[in-house]
Amino acid sequence: MSVTQQMPRRQRAEGRIRPPGPPVSFTPQNFAVAPESVAPDMADLASRVRTFLSLQRGEVLQLPLGGQFFDIVVTASGPQAYAVVRLLDGLQHSGVERLDACGPVIEDPLRSWLIWLVPPGTSERWAPHRYATCLGRPYKVALPPMTQAKPPGPYWLRPCRNDRLVPPAALRDLLDRFQPGPTPHETLLGAVLSDIS
Numbered sequence: 001m002s003v004t005q006q007m008p009r010r011q012r013a014e015g016r017i018r019p020p021g022p023p024v025s026f027t028p029q030n031f032a033v034a035p036e037s038v039a040p041d042m043a044d045l046a047s048r049v050r051t052f053l054s055l056q057r058g059e060v061l062q063l064p065l066g067g068q069f070f071d072i073v074v075t076a077s078g079p080q081a082y083a084v085v086r087l088l089d090g091l092q093h094s095g096v097e098r099l100d101a102c103g104p105v106i107e108d109p110l111r112s113w114l115i116w117l118v119p120p121g122t123s124e125r126w127a128p129h130r131y132a133t134c135l136g137r138p139y140k141v142a143l144p145p146m147t148q149a150k151p152p153g154p155y156w157l158r159p160c161r162n163d164r165l166v167p168p169a170a171l172r173d174l175l176d177r178f179q180p181g182p183t184p185h186e187t188l189l190g191a192v193l194s195d196i197s
């Protein structure tokens with residue numbers, strides 16, 4: 001049982017007038033920063049902040065693949081692909097979070113694709129695969145609004161979280177076992193990914 005107690009209040013004399021405070025003055029300062037003194041990895045920070053704020057406001061967002069963010073693996077959707085999602089839920093579930101623990105996956109119902117967000121650099125190590133295409137730089141992807149969790153249009157089949165991406169080795173192994181198809185072609189993907197939303 002908690003006990004609350006009112007804090008004591010200081011008594012104020014009736015009719016008391018407060019004396020005016022000293023005048024306030026601000027000294028303007030010049031904070032010009034020379035472009036060459038900005039660290040190379042901070043040059044596009046403002047752009048990245050604007051990008052993430054747009055996503056939080058529910059706007060469609062285009063992001064470059066690779067770099068600091070992620071690469072993507074694109075597969076067909078359907079029962080075999082959904083089985084892979086459910087197995088990755090179990091694989092990535094630590095027991096303390098939601099049951100849909102798989103890393104972020106976007107479903108594009110119009111094209112019947114699943115877009116799996118994997119660690120950056122995966123596309124450089126990804127060997128050709130019969131049931132999936134992996135893309136990184138120089139492509140871009142349009143992300144649906146963070147709150148878009150069902151159709152119409154592309155939506156987050158598994159939400160984007162700050163602590164995980166889809167593990168590419170496990171994904172590749174499960175795709176070999178479940179064989180979702182047909183696989184989207186890389187040239188087609190690169191042409192349409194930036195406007196899927």
